[in-house]
Every structure is written in C-alpha cells, then in structure tokens.
Amino acid sequence: MIAKLKGLLDETGTDWAVIDVAGVGYLVHCSTRTLSALGEVGEGCTVFTDLQVSENDMRLLGFATAGERDWFRLLTQVQGVGSKVALAILSALETAELQTACAKGDAAMVARAQGVGPKLAGRIVNELKDKAGALPTVSGGGGSAIPLSGGASADAVSALENLGFKPAVAARAVATAQGELGDDASESELIRVALKRAAG
Structure with a gap:
C-alpha cells in the first residue's frame, strides 16, 4: 500500500x-x-496517504499529517461515513x-x-468517544502527529503506562517526543525522550 508521497506539488x-514523484503524478483527494x-504549486511537499479500493474505483486520499490520516481511518469505520x-x-x-468533540x-x-x-x-461521537478520550491531542497548526493505533508511538505509550505513568501523561510525552524526533523515530528513541518529558 502507498503510505506516503514526497515530491513536488504539481496541481491543485x-x-x-497532484503530487509529482520522480515524474509520476499521483492524484490525491484531500481535505481543504x-x-x-x-x-x-511547484514546491516540495509530503503527504501521508490511504488507498481505498472498491469494485469500480481506486482512490488515493492525502493528508498533511499522519494524525489526520488516522482520524480519517477512524471516521470511515463509522457506519454511514464514507x-x-x-x-x-x-x-x-x-x-x-x-x-474534543468526540x-x-x-x-x-x-x-x-x-x-x-x-x-x-451523534453516531460518530458515540462510537469514537472511548477511542478519543485516551488519545493525545494533536495540534492543528502543523504540530506533531501521533498515530492513533499501532506503530512505534503506540508501543512507546504502552511502555510508559507499564512504568506507571497515567495514559494521558504518557500520550502527551510521546507526542512531544515524536514532535522533536520526527515520524521515523524508533520506539526506543521515543521512550528515552518521552521519559524525560513525562518526568519533567
């Protein structure tokens, strides 16, 4: 699956x-x-992507952050939300x-x-309420994006919880750590920095 595109913004x-990656133009559907x-247009950009395949369509969705993409995936799990x-x-x-709304x-x-x-x-907030309550708040101004499930960040949050930190504290510390280290940080790196932030 195509998880991320890094190239030039060709057209909007x-x-x-349309993201031009080494001469290949990828059409991605995006939120405003x-x-x-x-x-x-013409500048370099990175988009996190989700590929949706149906019987008669194949569509690539693009997101500015991994966090936005993970919220998209959560939302589309709700019946009636395409x-x-x-x-x-x-x-x-x-x-x-x-x-916050959820x-x-x-x-x-x-x-x-x-x-x-x-x-x-109402259905959206009811179904996502439990999932949203324990998650770190993702800033909307281009701040760090924390995957909502799976990946090194989720494992790092779990590790901090096992060490006795409250879920919200662990999540905030890992969010801060990933913001400093970037999306490709390993679990051990995230834990090391997050421990300093959580204890600070």
Whole structure:
C-alpha cells in the first residue's frame, strides 16, 4: 500500500492535488485543511496517504499529517461515513477539535461539517468517544502527529503506562517526543525522550 508521497506539488483543485514523484503524478483527494498545508504549486511537499479500493474505483486520499490520516481511518469505520464525509469533517474541524468533540460527546460540533446531519454526528461521537478520550491531542497548526493505533508511538505509550505513568501523561510525552524526533523515530528513541518529558 502507498503510505506516503514526497515530491513536488504539481496541481491543485477544490478537493484534490497532484503530487509529482520522480515524474509520476499521483492524484490525491484531500481535505481543504490539507490542501492549504501543502504550500504553493511547484514546491516540495509530503503527504501521508490511504488507498481505498472498491469494485469500480481506486482512490488515493492525502493528508498533511499522519494524525489526520488516522482520524480519517477512524471516521470511515463509522457506519454511514464514507471518504467524502470524512474529508468534509476534517475540512471543518482540526484533529484536536474533533478529538474534543468526540471525548465530550459534542455532536453539534461535528455537525458543522458539510453533509453531516445531527443523527450521523451523534453516531460518530458515540462510537469514537472511548477511542478519543485516551488519545493525545494533536495540534492543528502543523504540530506533531501521533498515530492513533499501532506503530512505534503506540508501543512507546504502552511502555510508559507499564512504568506507571497515567495514559494521558504518557500520550502527551510521546507526542512531544515524536514532535522533536520526527515520524521515523524508533520506539526506543521515543521512550528515552518521552521519559524525560513525562518526568519533567
């Protein structure tokens, strides 16, 4: 699966962008928030991607951060939420706002997104409430992005919890560590830096 693209921003539209990677143009569908974060046409950019395959379509979705991509995956697990609705939600709300809305059961905030009615918004916050409550808040201004499940960051959070740190403290410390070290940091590196931040 294509997980990430790094290249030049070749062209953009209302909800898509073309990323030129070594002469190959990849069409990626994006939220307006991601599009604004990609920069100007001709500039270098990186997008985290999710490939969706159906019977008659193959679509590549692009995100400015891994955190936004993981929220997209969570959203599309909810019945009635397809890729178009999920992108509309991520266009209307920053990931931190979405997390807060789910944690507090604030369906009205989610219903601000185009195409999301009160009933669907209620289902989204109800189904994601437990998952959102224990997750680190991801900043919306290009800050660090923490994968919501799996990967070195999740293992690092688990390791800190096993050492006696509260889930929220462990998650915040790992989020800070990944922001300093970058997305490719190993579990051991994340744990080392996160321990300093959690104890500080």
